[in-house]
Amino acid sequence: MDNILSILIFFPALAGLLGFVVDKHSAKVYGIAVASIELLLSLGLWAKFDTTNGGMQFVEKSDIIPQFGISYNVGVDGISLFIVIMAALITLLGIILLRDNTKNMKNMIVSLLFLEMTMVGVFLTLDAIMFYLFWELSLVPMLYIIGAWGGPDRVYAAVKFFLYTFAGSLIMLVGLLATAYLYHEATGDWSFSILDWYTLELTETQQFWLFLAFFAGFAIKVPMFPFHTWLPWAHGQAPTIGSVILAAVLLKMGTYGFVRFSLPILPDASVTFTPFIMMLSIIMVIYTAMVAFAQKDMKQVIAYSSVSHMGVIMLGVFAMNAEGLGGSVFLMLSHGIVSGALFMLVGVIYERRGTKLMSEFGGLAASMPVYATIFGVMLMAAVGLPLTIGFVGEFLVLLGFYNVSPLGTVLAGSTIIIGAVYMLVLYKRSFFGPLTNEKNKDLEDLDKRELTALIPLVLIVVWLGVYPKPVLEPIDNSVKLLLTQMEKKAISTETKEAIVISKKEAK
């Protein structure tokens, strides 16, 4: 099991290559099998994971271009572990949910498995060049999924998605190269290892510019206001599976980037930029929630709500304390589970009715009670009901950020109100009221395939809502370690003061 991380990264891609020779009728079964093995492997990783250790585990390192310090370098800690497991889980459930008559099933499966490699790779790699490679490679299968299986405007949406995020990540690449150069200046060695970079001391001006460069890449991916407009297009045109993976996993690459790169490498700039990030995040939370409320299309409501919740995650990342940062990592997971499930649910009704407009529905609770119940559970998780997965992260983020800015927290906290507004209105319009539309009267409730994909998510929503400890504990350890490193590295005293690792120890 020494190379478990490498297996996790490359197994899906290798299996994907083999997928080309699989009979097209058994492509889906093949995909399920591969994704199941991948999920089991990731769970095995969790089982072997030392939950008391906050540092990198299962580290593998071998040089690729030693002259420039570029190496194959992977490792996992409490922050990345669960995102990887979630990526594996969502991929599996997404494949299960694929309709048997999906056209070009084989291509779809291969794209998804390739995508899985890039997702797992992004979260596990510790080398900046490798990170950049996986980051960019993830665009390709997604571009294909939107462009080949999408709606009528799929080409526009796919190109927009690709070019927009690509433009951002090119600037990020410049930042990465600059950091490596500065590392060389300081130490005389070339290294792209993130862990090496954690020890690199940078002046505040250097940090300022590097922060902006990283910001360009990460913020577009998150997507932060005002760089979010590619997302509604992508969701609007993407097939269900595309939206599910986009919302659940791909967006997390942005917030993960902030946690893995911006915070520990540029602690002073991170603190300096906090008010700026706070402002954008609050606009994201409130503005996109209101835009979500104005939507007529169910999927667009979920898409905008997804952006709105990402704003809360961003706040947590910049809370500079274990409660907020840990909460935001947990919220990345819960957002993945919940928004993934919601996109699946929208897909379910779209398959039946060929429309996502809420005005076409009404009274669905009567004709599809099980569907309505699962939707209701996910709705409650989305609005952050205690004892569902959604509450833990949101509560911790707001709690943590309160220490940074009470006013900002109150403004961002309005998410619990306006979030409830658009979700409840959506639910009322679609599920409540009399069943007037003839087409909705004989709709078939969830079938076995859909239940298989959705029930595990429902169980996770409740399980991690009631007992988040197994996940929170490793996150807590890693987050504390990260904050300690930040504090040690920070130049200015203001930064040191802003970082709160433990109040008890401080006093």
Next chain:
Amino acid sequence: MENLVYVALFAPFVGSLFAGLFFARSPKTHLVGVVNSTLIAVAFIAAVTLALHVAEHGPIHVTMMTWIGIGDLNIPFGFLVDEVSVTMMLVVTLVSTIVHIYSTGYMDHDKSYNRFFAYLSAFVFSMMILVMSDNFAGLFIGWEGVGVCSWLLIGFWYQKEDRPFEENPSISPSWAANEAFIMNRIADLGMLVGIFLIYWNTGSLQYDVVFDKLPHLADGLLVSIAIALFIGAMGKSAQFPLHTWLTDAMEGPTPVSALIHAATMVTAGVFLVIRANPLYSLEAVHGVSMFIASLGAFVAFYAASMALSARDIKRIVALSTLSQLGYMFAAAGLGAYWIALFHLAAHAFFKALLFLGAGNVMHAMDDELDIFKMGGLKKVMMGSYIYMFIASFALAGLPFMAGFYSKDAIIESAFNDGSYIIWFILVVTAGMTAFYSFRQVFFTFHGEERYKALGFHPHDMYKYVLVAMSPLAILAISFGWFMDSYHEFIIKNLPDYEMSHHTEHLAPYLGGLVIILAVTGIVIAYKKYAGTGENAWKRDEEFEKSFIYRLVANQYYVPQFYDQYIVQPYKIASAKFWEIDKAVVDGFVDFIGKGAYKTGDVSRRMQNGNLSSYLNWMGVGALILVLIAVISSVIG
């Protein structure tokens, strides 16, 4: 004893799962009603045993497991059974048991019978978490849990369509459910802020730790915490200006109104203030406490004034609940926490009885709510009549009934405190309360049998349901008799509130005044509404057109105000934002994209395959390079 804590807590949950998981899809299973009622009764018995234990040996504190632990934050699932929480547990489980049994009859013909019981038992479970938790986060779990159950139950008949506001002020069950949820969420944000403040300043959310550290905090901070928590309380307990959801919540089935929107959930805010009494009795937050008392008195009067002319039988009871919640807050704000708690319990009993009685009337009248269409029902519904009479008697605070002791004590404490304005408002409201309660009773059960012309064939509720309601009636009469022994029990945990010598001296007169006003109210109501034949009530159309009548009948235009100045602007702003998002934010992105495309399109013409044009371009390029070299050498 620890096991009993878990029995009391989880029995309702088991019931909810039983109904929800196994029977949700089958139409009506009598077994569900029986099993769920039994399980709630088990919880009640456990609560009684615990109460006896607490009285003798003091509080029980159990910790089940950690819920959230990160950084310095450690929130357990911990439960505290002390004098305060056990009082609430008794009230909640007792009323719930009766409401469950009642519902087996009331919901008899409903096709979603099983679903109803799943929700109802889930509500009881959430309420138990709310009252039993030993920390603020646990309280918040219950707080939100009851909110969701309330949402599910108000919107229980979700199939009903929206009707215009003019026809039905609460539009539809699903609308009313959303309104309740969203309005409560506004208050919950306040509560969350209170929790954050507590955490960052005391390092814990456990009641005991927090209350120990409170006196060491700065005054301004204490005031902020007190205000934030009270905002939370205002939502759940429907205090002005977050009150409109409560009357609209009457869209839910009547047993729900009795249990959630009269006896238990709406008192959660009062419970929170009582629970946090070490905070609210601090000298530094005296101003906040006085505000609570004043707001309570205002709401008592405000709601009572709307009840005077209401026609909808359930709205009348809901408004009277609102008014009584005002009394409770007045008491709590004045520092008479135990009196507030005592009134909370007494109110739970007689108000639940009143609601269930109103439910019987509705059931008999095919869900007709307009009391103008009733009258003379006494003859056909003797059982319900007696119950509603008892409940109204208790509500009006007539001698030796439950309300007499508890409400009178509140009014006296206002006098004792020297808050004569609050006292005056509460006294006047007491008279109004008697009037509107009996107006309703006389309208429904006395006078001309107006329903006959409209073709109703009323019949009373099942016998066993009427029998099941009897404990409430007994308590509505006798609960006040135990005031002294309850006082002895509760002051082990809550600060005592003794009347000063001066007030004690005047007490009989003060009580007498309230009784006189109450009796006057009843007599006026009797004269106006109970007569038959010659003396029968006649509709006064002229009065109904007057400004004051319309003002009150339209709930002081508060719902219209909210719609016009909050809901509509929010809708318009949202739509505008969407436009901006498409046109400006996305438009800018497309502008850059198109700009790049255009540039490429234009510059493409350079590559026309003509050698001489290429040479020209090369010359231009070389010239530019030379220029740059010159300029840079000049500058550099």
